[in-house]
Amino acid sequence: MEDKAFVAIRKVSKLYSNNKLPAVDGIDLSIRQGSFFGLLGPNGAGKTTLLSMICGLLAPTSGSISIGPDSVNNRKIRNNGLLGLVPQELALYPTLTAGENLAFFGAMQGLSSAVLKNRIKACLEITKLDARVNDKVENYSGGLKRRLNLAIGLLHEPKLLVLDEPTVGIDPQSRNLIFASLRQLNNEGMTLIYTTHYMEEAEQLCDDIAIIDSGKIIAKGTLDELLHDNQCQSILFRTNNPLSSALIEKIAALPFITKITSANSKTEILIGNDSSNSNILADVLESIKNTGLDITSLTMGATNLEQLFLQLTGTQLRD
Ligand SMILES: Nc1ncnc2c1ncn2[C@@H]1O[C@H](COP(=O)(O)OP(=O)(O)OP(=O)(O)O)[C@@H](O)[C@H]1O
Ligand SMILES: [Mg+2]
Known part of the structure; x- marks a missing residue:
């Protein structure tokens, strides 16, 4: 470039x-x-x-x-x-x-x-x-x-x-x-x-x-x-019931998680770019399991440009 x-x-x-x-x-x-x-x-x-x-x-x-x-x-x-x-x-x-x-x-x-x-x-x-x-x-x-x-x-x-x-x-x-x-x-x-x-x-x-x-x-x-350079990843999953706000807060507080959006029973988590050596998925699944919720579907993948953009620029509203 x-x-x-x-x-x-x-x-x-x-x-x-x-x-x-x-x-x-x-x-x-x-x-x-x-x-x-x-x-x-x-x-x-x-x-x-x-x-x-x-x-x-x-x-x-x-x-x-x-x-x-x-x-x-x-x-x-x-x-x-x-x-x-x-x-x-x-x-x-x-x-x-x-x-x-x-x-x-x-x-x-x-x-x-x-x-x-x-x-x-x-x-x-x-x-x-x-x-x-x-x-x-x-x-x-x-x-x-x-x-x-x-x-x-x-x-x-x-x-x-x-x-x-x-x-x-x-x-x-x-x-x-x-x-x-x-x-x-x-x-x-x-x-x-x-x-x-x-x-x-x-x-x-x-x-x-x-x-x-x-x-x-x-x-x-x-x-x-x-x-590739930013190595951002996302986890998208559905649960049998919506996540409580306490659980959302708990997941958000885990290391390397930069954003969590959860509505109805669909949750999306963005993971930071310095997380390659940690097993975030296991940590997330563990916190969910402890609440008795069942995960009905789960995809983990690379982020698209919009997710990367939000990751880099944050969610704070601008002028
Ligand atoms: N003529 C001006 N005088 C003073 N401040 C200005 C002027 N034009 C823009 N700014 C300020 O400069 C910053 C950058 O504005 P700019 O319009 O370049 O942003 P932008 O990325 O094009 O935003 P948008 O996506 O809303 O079009 C903003 O804080 C804006 O308020
Ligand atoms: Mg402009």
Whole structure:
């Protein structure tokens, strides 16, 4: 993940003037050309702040970011069409039609009218908005707006597309369409930086992943590397009767257990990454047996990305 950085983020921090703690705190990341890079983190982790700095919309307090040979601070990089941004907050003019929005943003990108006409057609096709091109955006559903937001980011055929939660609030149909479009663009060579709160999206799409929390990187690698390196395990079991709160507390207090969720008769336990030499399963089973409950089914396995994410970032609510 470190070799051949296309986007090189070096010791980047950002302290907003009215805050005590930095929103981004000494981040080092290398993003390969052609990768589909997932940037994950809880609310307030610093994802949008980092993406804004990658796009040159916000200056780092310290550190540097370059894309290819050029620093992002360099005015050239902001004007050469290398970068496209699909922002977290929809950036659309509601009283204009989709076609008018595309024409406006394309002109802002400096596309000539002949090029723009072709690109509008291509982007409408990629996002399947052709049939709604003459409708005002204020009458669009959430899914149509997200797709138009994406179409605008693609207009100038950027080499690097930065997407900040592009699938918030949309139905599975629009989501699948966006996934298919992004995979296609990535296969054609576009580098993508993708932020989402949906872990299964990152599992399906991203070949490299970084998890950030409180402005710092807490894990990075491919999905396999993340799951393997952290060696997280889960135990999922059902009992003939629900676990009492005293038993849940007792199990939670056993060593290496990082999380226990128990509802009705179904219980899931996440086990920490430094537990390889201890027999947690035996300890858990022992505590259950002593209460007279019967286990009716049990699976033990590696964790998925969501479990790993919770394990690494904890369950405390964020802002
Ligand atoms: N303009 C700003 N001025 C001051 N503080 C800010 C500003 N923008 C963001 N922050 C703070 O910086 C931290 C990181 O915010 P940021 O929006 O980058 O997080 P995020 O990971 O994108 O969160 P979310 O998942 O909710 O979009 C938060 O504590 C946030 O309150
Ligand atoms: Mg954000």
